[in-house]
Amino acid sequence: MQEYDLFINNKRSTMPPSGFSVDRETLHESMxxxxxxxxxxxxxxxxxxxxxxxxxxxxxxxIEWGMKVHELTGGDVLILAPLAVAAQTIREGAVLGYEITMCRSQDDVRPGLNITNYEMLNHFEPILFDGVILDESSILKSFTGKMRTELIESFAFTPYRLACTATPAPNDYMEIGNHAEFLGVMSRTEMLSMYFVHDGGETQKWRLKGHAEDTFWKWVASWGVVLEKPSDLGYSDDGYILPPLTITDHVIEVEGELAKTLSQRQKARRETAEERVKACAEIVNASDQPFLVWCDLNIESEMLTAAIPGAVQVRGSDKAAHKEKALLDFAAGKIRVLVTKPSIAGFGMNWQHCADMAFVGLSDSFEQVFQAVRRCYRFGQTRPVNVTMITSSREGATAENIKRKETDFRKMVAEMVQYTKDITSESIRSTERDVTEYRAKNPIRLPPWLRSEKIAS
Incomplete structure (x- = not known):
């Protein structure tokens, strides 16, 4: 029996450490x-x-993780981030006393921390970096996506890798699998074959094996930390108690049949845009506070900007420079009303200065709506946040559907945290806190076949 237990333990997949120890007290005092x-x-x-x-x-x-990697290796670290988040990260680094270089290509890279947008990845030589950080790493979500594949393949040999994102939906196993593959823990296909069974003909229909749920989350906790608040890991929540969040349904009565399908809801949104925009403009124009207006259709964006004096819109077709400037100007208070879509600005931005927002078009993506609300409703927000969801009576229970999904999400996240909190808390608190004596002295010499023609020349 003892030999069998040993055999089973050896089969368990956990991620062995491949990093280094640091003294906790050497990390920035503000943390x-x-x-x-x-x-x-x-x-x-x-x-x-x-x-x-x-x-x-x-x-x-x-940022602190990247600086420690740079200090140990003497090599360069690359941070990949969504548009406009890069400038936000540079400012945060300056607060800590660190210089982070904004780059558009490998030629711009300087010793230490460097940052660029995901869209610029093909202008860099990943093999030349000792560390890589994915900010808003949920970009790995799509297992068929070009960016997902490019990230995994580009940094497969990077010694130090960190992925940071919001808590994933517990049943979004593809996102978890893609993170494991990016980190070199296990491929997504290996994860699925080890812990899951396939239901039906749809490739995305995977569920955990009945006996594997506990083992699966233990495996996740061996390479990922999951928390919604500090107390999930046994720390105090002081400073991390959020103010109230009020979500109000503003339903406009219009003539027409109730939409029952996705295509019918989309048709109803297009045909009721004028009524919904008018209702939103009345709310926003009656306020003198910062206001964030989310829309779903281009026509909504154009009409809202025309109906709200001083409003600035950010569209997908805008040049990157305009998008970045507008998003940062809103954060700085230079713009009172920003009109945009969750698909454009719903990830990564910190807008705690704003406590009022409206949705003038709700997509059926719970994640987009959830993340859009969290641009303002996040730790650091000091005022109650008010969200108005403006829909027409033809659209059906879109807002109610979103709130139901959030309730389900919260329940599932609580279960995921419960599975991982004890294991993760124990491993985090037991981390050795002695400084490694290793210091890199000799530069790495790359063989010519690993280098691009540009670098080799």
Whole structure:
């Protein structure tokens, strides 16, 4: 029996440490205890994921992680981030006393921390970096996506890797699998074959094997930390108690049949745009406070900008420079009303200065709506947040559907945190806190076949 137990234990898949130890007290003094311990744990692993609720300081965690990798190796670290988030990260680094270089190509890279947008990845030589950080790493979500594949393949040999994103939906196993593959823990297909069974003919219909649920989350906890608030890992929640969030349904009565299908809802949205825009403009124009207006259709964006004096819109077709400037100007208070879509600005931005928002078109994507609300409703917000969801009577229970999905999401996240909290908390708190004596002295010499023609020349 003892030999069989040993055999089973040897078959268990956990991620062995490949990083280094640091003294917790050498991390930036402004960081909270839980942030320092997460950094120590992630540096010890070398390749790790941080799945943390919005506003828990993932930016500071990743900046400090990157600086420690640079200090140890003497090599360069690349941060990949969504548009406009890069400038936000540079400002956060300056607060910590660190210089982060904005880059558009490999030629711009300087010793230390460098940052660029995901769209610019093909202008860089990933093999030349000792560390890589994915900010808003949920970009790995699509297992068929070009960007997902490019990220995994480009950094397959990077010694130190960190992925930071919000807490994933517990049943979004593809996102978890893609993170594991990016970190070099296990391929997505291996994860599926080890822990899951396939239901039906749809390739995305996978469910955990009945006996594997506990083992699966233990495996996740061996390379990823999951938390919605500091107390999930046994720390104090002081400073992390959110103010009230009020979501109000503003339903406009219009003539027409109730939409029952997705295509019918989309048709109803187009045909009721004028009524919904008018209702939103009345609400926003009656206020003098910062206001964030989310829309779903281009026509809504154009009509809203015309109906709200001083409003600035950000569209998908706008040049990157305009998008970035507008998003940052809104954060700085230079723009009172910003009109845009969740698909454009719903991830990564910190807009705690704003406590009022409206949705003048709700997509059927719960994640987009959830993330859009969290641009303002996040730790660091000091005022009650008011969200108005403006729909027509023809659209059906879209807002109710979104709120139902959030309730389900919260329940599932609580279960996921419960599965991982004890294991993760124990491993994070037990991380060694001695400084490694290793210091790199000799530069890595790359064979010519690993270098691009540009670099080789």
């Amino acid at each position: 909270f205890d839980f942030q320092k311990d997460i950094d120590c744990w992630a540096l010890k692993l070398g390749r790790a994921a941080v799945f943390a609720g919005t506003g828990l300081g993932k930016t500071r965690i990743q």
